[in-house]
């Protein structure tokens with residue numbers, strides 16, 4: 252679905268989000284909304300609806316919380332997947348320049364298995 256239709260993609264690290272809604276108001280594609288779920292700090296957090304992100308990066312520059320938002324400008328070109336224990340399903344992964352050996356989930360920004368799993372190798 253979103254992996255095919257959208258050029259961009261956005262991952263919200265819910266534990267860094269304070270639910271200020273600035274990114275939701277700023278997004279020109281209107282693909283962010285406030286989740287009904289709480290994070291462990293008691294905030295409702297921003298959530299990506301799953302498709303339609305253009306990769307413009309406006310939400311990233313609007314957010315006052317470092318590390319809360321990661322934007323992938325060419326989601327369509329990202330192909331590597333791993334099993335994410337937090338999501339319970341296989342997700343596309345990425346690494347930060349500051350920690351290139353650590354793979355993170357593009358959905359929840361949590362660490363994923365370093366080695367490719369069985370699903371990825373099929």
Ligand code: SF4
Nearest residue numbers: 278304305307308310
């Ligand atoms: S990158 Fe742009 S289109 Fe995508 S969620 Fe952020 S503001 Fe919206």
Ligand code: SF4
Nearest residue numbers: 268269271272274314
């Ligand atoms: S701008 Fe940042 S802190 Fe505010 S709701 Fe969006 S992700 Fe959360």
